[in-house]
Amino acid sequence: MDSIYTLNNCRITCNKPGSPVYTKISFPVHCGLFTELETEEFIFHFNLNGEIIRARLKSRDWVHPHEWLKRTDGNDWVYYSTGGYTGVFEATGEYYLPNLQYPTNNLLGGRPFARKEVKYLVNHWHEMLVKTYRNLDNCPEEIEMFFQQTISNSPEILAEKASHLFSIIGNRISVLPPDARHVDYNLIPLTISRGCLYKCRFCKVKNNTPFTEQSEKRIDTQLMRLKKFYGLNIKNYNALFLGEHDGLQTSPVLLRRSIQKAYEIFHFADSYINETCIFLFGSVTSLQNCSESDFQKLDILPGKKYINIGLESCDQETLERIGKPLKARQVKEAFHLIQDINEHFSSLEITANFIFDENLPENHYISMLELIRDSQKHVKPKGSIYLSPLKFDSPARKHLFAFNRLKTLSRLPTYLYIIQRL
Missing domain, CATH: 3.80.30.20 (tm_1862 like domain)
Structure with missing residues (x-):
């Protein structure tokens, strides 16, 4: 069962149940069990190992509330855009277009990683996480453990984990x-x-x-x-x-x-x-x-x-x-x-x-x-x-x-x- 904590201006939903089915639908449906951290500034999702897997800002600069950043097990960030829903599903079979940081054969275009708000989130999500934790008082034990685990999974550690995965396979x-x-x-x-x-x-x-x-x-x-x-x-x-x-x-x-x-x-x-x-x-x-x-x-x-x-x-x-x-x-x-x-x-x-x-x-x-x-x-x-x-x-x-x-x-x-x- 999920548990919800509201602390200061922060809402944390532990073990939030997402969809058990991958669904092709025109609004974001997140699958699996994860923990959601939401503040006035952002929404972050973390997997059961305390590793960040999704993120988006809540500011007006963010193009669309249905668009998200996703971090893969290979430690790539992928920006999922709606493409205005014009032709994306017909072209790819999916409602969201994955925009990648590396060269690929994408005909649909889009340069979300050139946008300042996207670059900021990719480069500063961990600092934002640490700042959020430091602004909290009297955290329950479950939330204290959550922050200790997620903060320990820094960008450097996540990169090391990806390298370890590659060495295994x-x-x-x-x-x-x-x-x-x-x-x-x-x-x-x-x-x-x-x-x-x-x-x-x-x-x-x-x-x-x-x-x-x-x-x-x-x-x-x-x-x-x-x-x-x-x-x-x-x-x-x-x-x-x-x-x-x-x-x-x-x-x-x-x-x-x-x-x-x-x-x-x-x-x-x-x-x-x-x-x-x-x-x-x-x-x-x-x-x-x-x-x-x-x-x-x-x-x-x-x-x-x-x-x-x-x-x-x-x-x-x-x-x-x-x-x-x-x-x-x-x-x-x-x-x-x-x-x-x-x-x-x-x-x-x-x-x-x-x-x-x-x-x-x-x-x-x-x-x-x-x-x-x-x-x-x-x-x-x-x-x-x-x-x-x-x-x-x-x-x-x-x-x-x-x-x-x-x-x-x-x-x-x-x-x-x-x-x-x-």
């Missing part, structure tokens, strides 16, 4: 699957393999590491260290990312074992958040190497499984230009296999990525539309298509116009892929 996750938007990118990363198969020239977010599986022993060590790292706040997680860049290429037995053990060790069945979700990347090769029996065994495991496949293009000239070592025929076969899997397995959803740029050959778009429109007899609710702009950090109205045209013609859910890291 082997490195920072440079890109998360676009389907992770369904849980607002709140997931536990588990590295079951390193690297990817193709090393495409166009890719800006993957590494040059050859594809290698992790051993069962290394995965088990990660699981136990991750459980300790997330501590009390593990109750607020219902999602797992099986990294790195081609989790589907790992042996089927290792993949299933990793899912099952993570589900048990992280106690996902007891999570405050409903419905476990598993996210991973795959490739055309790893998809085609899986048998029907492999998918059947994945399907019966706990949770909803999202597998994102980088198709990029089904035009041979484009594939050669971007340095993807595939034939157009293989891409088309993989696309139709994806549709078959989505139709026959209830807990599996395979999504696909295509690249998007004004300088690509015309046949790239013609051949793409043959797949996402002409080959589909009716509109489907499952199996999203993500269009990934090749240019990073270069919003342009004409690009959005081109995207909207493709989305309108597609018979599959179609969105922009906003690359986000952990």
Whole structure:
């Protein structure tokens, strides 16, 4: 049960129950259990480990009361803007646009981190927290403990914790699957393999590491260290990312074992958040190497499984230009296999990525539309298509116009892929 304290001009709600479901709605719905600290100046949210996770100011300078800053486990600040609610949901599948501090392929633009009130909050939230505590008298024991814990989680300590997380899983996750938007990118990363198969020239977010599986022993060590790292706040997680860049290429037995053990060790069945979700990347090769029996065994495991496949293009000239070592025929076969899997397995959803740029050959778009429109007899609710702009950090109205045209013609859910890291 939550407990509410009002001290001076400060209101503290401990263990405030948020939504147990990630909901797509046009006003902010915060999930999980957290503690809310509200003053006349700001609202801060802290997780069950006493780490700041959300913040906003209450002044007139703050653009909109529905817009928030969120701090990730990787210690990035993300500004969630409404975008005026104009086209954001149609473009991303979400009502709020994540604005990131690092270069990404966001076509929708916006520079919230250049605004003085946002910069102030990012740089001074801890000072504001300490000042609030010093202005309080006769704090109850629970509030005294709350402030001691949250103040100890300074920006420097939070940065150290993020580095520790990266050391547990082997490195920072440079890109998360676009389907992770369904849980607002709140997931536990588990590295079951390193690297990817193709090393495409166009890719800006993957590494040059050859594809290698992790051993069962290394995965088990990660699981136990991750459980300790997330501590009390593990109750607020219902999602797992099986990294790195081609989790589907790992042996089927290792993949299933990793899912099952993570589900048990992280106690996902007891999570405050409903419905476990598993996210991973795959490739055309790893998809085609899986048998029907492999998918059947994945399907019966706990949770909803999202597998994102980088198709990029089904035009041979484009594939050669971007340095993807595939034939157009293989891409088309993989696309139709994806549709078959989505139709026959209830807990599996395979999504696909295509690249998007004004300088690509015309046949790239013609051949793409043959797949996402002409080959589909009716509109489907499952199996999203993500269009990934090749240019990073270069919003342009004409690009959005081109995207909207493709989305309108597609018979599959179609969105922009906003690359986000952990």
